Amino acid sequence: MLTRKQKEEIVQKLRKEFEEVPAVFVTTFRAMTAEESNELRKKLREKGARYQVVKNTLLRRASSGTPAEPLQEFIEGPTGVAICYEDPVEVAKVLVEFAKEHESLINRGGVLGGKPLEAASLEALAKVPPREVLMAQLLGLLQAPMAQFVQLMAAVPRNFLFALNAIKEKKAEEAA
Template structure:
């Protein structure tokens, strides 16, 4: 019987040591007055928040945490103790404990340790009021992105402002410089003089030889025949 008890105690100490080896954040609670059903429900909610909740004997916990980064937990090891070993967001775990205690006042949050530093119950309440890790990261990303967006807007505005400034300078100095003089255009309503029709007709007539008159040739032949005929 004694051997079995020693074995169980040794197993419990090793259990705590293995948990401490994977996290340096934990919260100590007193569960006196909670029912088994309530403890099971609290364990489920804390698991969803990123913590493993388990009941331990104080003497065994003190033995297991001696010389470790969470040794300051020993300050809170009084009365029936259950410890939430945190592997996620400690503020989410503190919030889950606070919300559960509203419906089950028997649950008492006594204190804890965050990355090796002891936390009082009031400090855990303050952590519960903080936004979640995801919300804080989103806000940080927004703060980082805001100056970059402003800078991009300034770079975009520089060419526009430069163009406006050049236009104002040109207007101030009397407008844009004039270009080469435009070619002289023929005034509206005035047409170029067309060549005289008479001159073209004269030139065309001079170039075309006249054809001999047919009637003059016939009369000359008849006159010659009359002269050659003998007189009666």
Template sequence: MRKDEKNVVVTELQQKLGDASAFYLTDFTGLSVKQITEFRSRLRKQGVDYVVVKNTLAIRALDGLELPDIAGFFTGPTGVVIGREDAVAPAKVLADFAREFGDRPTVKVGVVDRKPFDPAQVRQLADMPPREVLLAQIAGGLQAPMARLAGGMSQLIAGFARAVDQLRQQKEEAGA
């Protein structure tokens, strides 16, 4: 690879890592080309990139980015799973694929919101419900007190209406 080609690779990777909400370094040893192609396909469906780049170029791409020191994890075959919008989706694809294919690829380290995540934390992240489910749970949690308040208010208004009706009946009976 010529120097200008290396600079292009470093710049592109630096841009992707800088824009990422999360990325995970993986060791893909033991996976066949067919399996890696399947892995890339699953990631692409979730809007996630998978980049295999020379370790020295990846370390150069980390320079200038406000990231934890993870350069020591760029040893051996390393693939980078890059999620732009969601940290959970790439972790889920990684975990699901690894379950199917003998714990391959293995996670070396993750970086979520500029903080390092060890492989156990990445597994915990993968076990979280999808973003839409979490948002629905939050909305349901916020809706429940409002529904109780609305129910209480309607009972209060109904009670007030009954009291006014009873008062009207008493006045009619007293006037008759």
């Protein structure tokens, strides 16, 4: 049983994290073994997130008045939160894949940039390519017009040379 002071410390710590992190995801777990829980925590830690089981009342208190306040609509049953410190897309992928492999975990939703995410939106977020791929695609889109312009400008003298060469060959045939 937690003392009042311990509960206050948990609420203060969560509140501080909720104000700083880009995303928080809420899950419900039923009959999750310690081994499964450790596996989930390890996978999330590798992606820059922390998974914590929190009492619903403490989670409601900690999230109220923060960008994570929309979490309150997803709090139901035994609740765990995945707090993202880095890329929310990678964390969403881990949660969705883990939920598919283990029936004991149910993704309820979350908050991304202060906006609520339903469970379906969480799955859609998990399908987004990694940040590096998106950056490469954007770079390709930005470079394409310039590359086409360079090719176009190089084609003008090249085509002129082909025309001159054709004229030279035609005159060589007429002379012979």
